[in-house]
Amino acid sequence: MRDQPILVNLDTEQPYAQTHRSGFGASEAAAVVGMDPYCTTWELYHRKIGTVLDQGDTFHTRRGKHLEPWIVQEFQLATGIEVIRHPVGVFRAPDQRWMLATPDADLADNSLLECKSIGWRMADEIGEAGSDQLPIPWILQAQQQMHVMGRELVRFGVMIEVERLVIFNIPRDDRLIDTLIAAEGDLWGRIVSGKPPEVAEWSHHLEAVKRVYRNIQVGNAVELSDHSRDSWAELQSLKLARKKIEEREEQIKAQVYAEIGDANYGLLGGDRVIRRSIVKEAEVKYTRKSYIDYREIKRPKG
Numbered sequence: 001m002r003d004q005p006i007l008v009n010l011d012t013e014q015p016y017a018q019t020h021r022s023g024f025g026a027s028e029a030a031a032v033v034g035m036d037p038y039c040t041t042w043e044l045y046h047r048k049i050g051t052v053l054d055q056g057d058t059f060h061t062r063r064g065k066h067l068e069p070w071i072v073q074e075f076q077l078a079t080g081i082e083v084i085r086h087p088v089g090v091f092r093a094p095d096q097r098w099m100l101a102t103p104d105a106d107l108a109d110n111s112l113l114e115c116k117s118i119g120w121r122m123a124d125e126i127g128e129a130g131s132d133q134l135p136i137p138w139i140l141q142a143q144q145q146m147h148v149m150g151r152e153l154v155r156f157g158v159m160i161e162v163e164r165l166v167i168f169n170i171p172r173d174d175r176l177i178d179t180l181i182a183a184e185g186d187l188w189g190r191i192v193s194g195k196p197p198e199v200a201e202w203s204h205h206l207e208a209v210k211r212v213y214r215n216i217q218v219g220n221a222v223e224l225s226d227h228s229r230d231s232w233a234e235l236q237s238l239k240l241a242r243k244k245i246e247e248r249e250e251q252i253k254a255q256v257y258a259e260i261g262d263a264n265y266g267l268l269g270g271d272r273v274i275r276r277s278i279v280k281e282a283e284v285k286y287t288r289k290s291y292i293d294y295r296e297i298k299r300p301k302g
Helices: 016-020 026-032 040-051 061-080 136-149 174-193 205-212 227-259
Strands: 007-009 082-084 090-092 105-107 110-117 153-160 164-171 263-267 271-273
Touching: 026 040, 026 136, 026 174, 040 174, 061 082, 061 164, 082 271, 090 174, 105 136, 105 174, 105 205, 110 271, 136 153, 136 164
Parallel strands: 110 153
Antiparallel strands: 007 090, 082 105, 105 110, 153 164, 263 271
16 A cells, blocks of 8 residues: 655745755656756756755746635536645655645545646647646646645646636556656756756757856866867857858848838738838837856967
């Protein structure tokens, strides 16, 4: 028989922020396996060791917290399923202490409830009511919750534009759970031993790297690996190629714009045209924030 999940007593054991750094929350499962569009595995590692601060409360997270009790009530009215506990608390998996779960509500049919509030833009990412067609990060979040809590089903109450509640059902998938256990175990081992994961060659890793290394140790120099030297040379080649492309773009624009002259439209054939229009003058205020500049220069003497 499976051991019961371990309830974390935030009053006596440790505050939430410290608990958050002692394992992976269910909402971080997607980042662990490299499927979170907003947080890379490399950045998550640095968040856990404290070199990158968590973003903390944002407008969207605060909105979600404010709406959660209402969504719980609306879910109960819409489904007739009794909510027996809300909030539920923070739990650890009995066998993987670094796996955490904070379900939004515990239901009388032994399932869990997760509440989401989204706008119309994200509404295209969800499927039909009653299905399991939800964004992958939500599905992985549900799988971790089921593993930690020992459940077979997570229901989602998704409030769209604060106007319409849609219900979804995510059943347990032990293959996905095994994948999460292995990936989180590997990353937690790296955190304990101080061995960061490789920076994958994804463009959104760049912002994560910049957030980690925000300061400059004046005068300190690092001998770059052959791989990084070759990559930097490739970058310079790409910049040169881009410059040539941009120059050719300007030549093409000059040629086509001259042929259009003062006309409103240039006909491209079929139903395609180039439209000329006036963008009215407007004052734009801009404040440049400080940032780290990377630039190839001659090596300083000394």
